[in-house]
Structures are given as C-alpha cells and as structure tokens.
Amino acid sequence: AQKVTQAQTEISVVEKEDVTLDCVYETRDTTYYLFWYKQPPSGELVFLIRRNSFDEQNEISGRYSWNFQKSTSSFNFTITASQVVDSAVYFCALRGGSARQLTFGSGTQLTVLP
C-alpha cells in the first residue's frame, strides 16, 4: 500500500521568510515517483516537480528547492524568501512504479502574510 503523510496541516509565515513543507511517504515499490502540486484558491492543481526514486539529487528551481532522502522516506519542499502569491495548499503525491494513479497527502495550507 502507498501512503503519504503531510503532518503540517497549516503553516503561516511572514513574507520573505523561508518555509519548509514536510512530506513522508511509504511504499514497497523499489521504483516510484514523487510529486509536489500547488493548489491556489482557484482550485486547480498546478504541477511543480516530479522526482524518480533512483535520483536522489536535490533540485532547485528559482525560490523553490526539494530535498529527497530515501533513508528517511522524505521529500521536503522549501520556499526561500516567501511571497504572498505562494499562499496555497501544497500537496505531496506518490506513484508506485507499476501504478497509474497518484496517492496524495492531505496537504499543507501555507499562508504568507504581507
């Protein structure tokens, strides 16, 4: 069975602060894929990143960075110098190697205050 845990239900930060969103996953598959999506108030899920289980390199994209650690089954997401426009619900998701569907965590509501 696949499981994704996002223990932080809500996080509130002041603009320009750095913030890290935690994601812990469980899977028995040796090959799997991890994702982060952003869901702004409009409701549409916006794809941010996909990471393959055999690639543990961390990735940076502008103010966003991701830390993948297989040893702790974690795939954490950091926003540097947060902005008000970053306010949204962020979901971590997992897909086992042979599965088609995504298994989502319950999401973290991030509020960035001006």
Next chain:
Amino acid sequence: DTGVSQDPRHKITKRGQNVTFRCDPISEHNRLYWYRQTLGQGPEFLTYFQNEAQLEKSRLLSDRFSAERPKGSFSTLEIQRTEQGDSAMYLCASSSLMPGTGVGTDTQYFGPGTRLTVL
C-alpha cells in the same frame, strides 16, 4: 495551447438527481484520470483511461458512478441518484507517456475541477 478543461465548474443539484461532468484533456494526451477531493483532503483516485479503454477503477467508484471516454478524447463522469456524500470537487487529469520511457514517467496535469453540491 490549452490545458485540461472541465465543465461545468460548479453544479448544485438535489439529492436523487443525476449529474454528468465533462473533461477535455490536453490534446494528444492518451491517459485520463478522474479524482475526487473533499474539503481538507487530498484528491482520491476514481478511475483511469488509456485511450478509450477504462483500465482501472477505485473501490470508491460505486455502482452509481460511471465514466466513459468514447473516442479516446473527452471523458464524462456520471453520478446517478446523487447523495449528499457525493458533494466534492471532481478533478480530471491527463498525461501522455513518451514512447520508450518507463511506465510511471508521465506527469498528470489537472483541470480546474467541477465542484458538486448535493442538497
């Protein structure tokens, strides 16, 4: 270039009525997925199509739910005899698997969703 579109965006219906939602995937995406999202939760998988074939259905998809993708392009999701517990956001996603790549290497792109309220 258009993304995944869904229609309607909002639907309010009375308990016991039938409703149908439509999803238009990204052009040339051969995979299409339906998910359901309730308040405060992440999306939950309902069903999956590859071209016109429905290859997987979740146990969440009761007998009152039916999905089709008749020509491998748009898809419809119908709920018969709606119940208040069906109130949720219904999300559609599409993806395309590049030839020669691994099974799970496609990325799902989501539409804006249809918010269903059953009174």
